Amino acid sequence: MKSLLICAAVLGMALSTTAVEAKGCIKGAIIGGIAGHYAGHGKVGAVAGCVIGRHEANKADAARSQRPQGKRATDDGKI
Numbered sequence: 001m002k003s004l005l006i007c008a009a010v011l012g013m014a015l016s017t018t019a020v021e022a023k024g025c026i027k028g029a030i031i032g033g034i035a036g037h038y039a040g041h042g043k044v045g046a047v048a049g050c051v052i053g054r055h056e057a058n059k060a061d062a063a064r065s066q067r068p069q070g071k072r073a074t075d076d077g078k079i
Contacts, residue, residue: 007043028053 036045
């Protein structure tokens with residue numbers, strides 16, 4: 001029961017942010033929850049997946065903002 005309350009509190013804090021900050025969290029939580037389910041820790045996997053997914057989304061946004069304005073990268077990596 002104690003672990004359920006802790007998980008609920010952590011998940012509540014993670015989901016209390018604005019919708020804009022949820023980018024990457026939903027996908028990560030689904031994947032982490034499935035992987036955690038098979039390991040016997042579904043809720044912990046979902047929370048960890050959310051955190052990792054959000055971190056990866058932030059890295060992608062930072063890389064996108066570092067690119068010069070007005071130029072797009074093509075599929076082969078050339079600008």
